[in-house]
Every structure is written in C-alpha cells, then in structure tokens.
C-alpha cells in the first residue's frame with residue numbers, strides 16, 4: 510500500500526480495487542476480440558451498426574438529384590409557373606401550391622421512380 514493513489518482509500522477498500530485492476534488470468538478472449546476488430550472492413554462495420562448510406566455530392570454519375578424544377582402552366586390563369594419538386598419527399602406526392610401569378614391553388618400530383626427521377630406529374634385546379 511505504498512502507492513500514493515491507494516493511500517487515499519480506506520485500507521478495507523484498497524485491496525478490492527487492486528484485485529479488480531489485475532489483468533485477466535486468461536488473455537485469450539481479449540486477443541480474440543482484438544483479432545475480430547482488426548478483421549472488420551467498412552461493409553462489416555455498417556452491417557454491425559446498421560449505418561445508413563451517406564449522401565456524397567461528389568459521387569458523380571449514378572447519384573440521384575435531390576430536387577428538380579419543372580415549368581407548368583397554371584390551370585387557372587394559364588401563366589407559366591415554376592415548380593420546384595423535392596424528389597426525396599416520397600415516391601407518390603400530392604400537395605397544393607398557390608400560383609405565383611393568380612394565387613389560386615394548384616393541386617400537384619407526381620411520382621418518383623426507383624432511380625429517384627421524376628416519373629410523372631399532373632396538375633389540376635384545387636377547389
């Protein structure tokens with residue numbers, strides 16, 4: 510008990526702490542864990558922890574756009590109207606957007622395909 514750290518503990522507790530700090534009698538499980546950890550590649554780590562794919566803007570060809578702009582004619586006043594479509598908001602979307610010119614409601618229905626591109630779009634008067 511000459512260690513200054515343990516001199517702060519009561520003589521009854523210090524031996525229990527020392528016993529708990531001893532290395533394990535059989536180091537084999539630790540060596541197995543270390544070997545297992547060193548074998549993990551990024552795919553195995555994702556499988557273990559269930560990580561989501563990461564969006565990488567510089568990924569180049571093959572990655573889907575997050576949004577697209579489509580010009581439509583307002584079903585009320587027939588003025589050209591630019592729709593910004595969020596391609597990540599669902600495979601089938603239906604919402605109402607007000608015309609930028611006449612402010613009347615336009616019902617928008619659209620579908621997004623498996624590749625994340627706009628598959629269909631229709632607009633109508635929303636009453």
Ligand SMILES: [Zn+2]
Nearest residue numbers: 583586608611
């Ligand atoms: Zn309009």
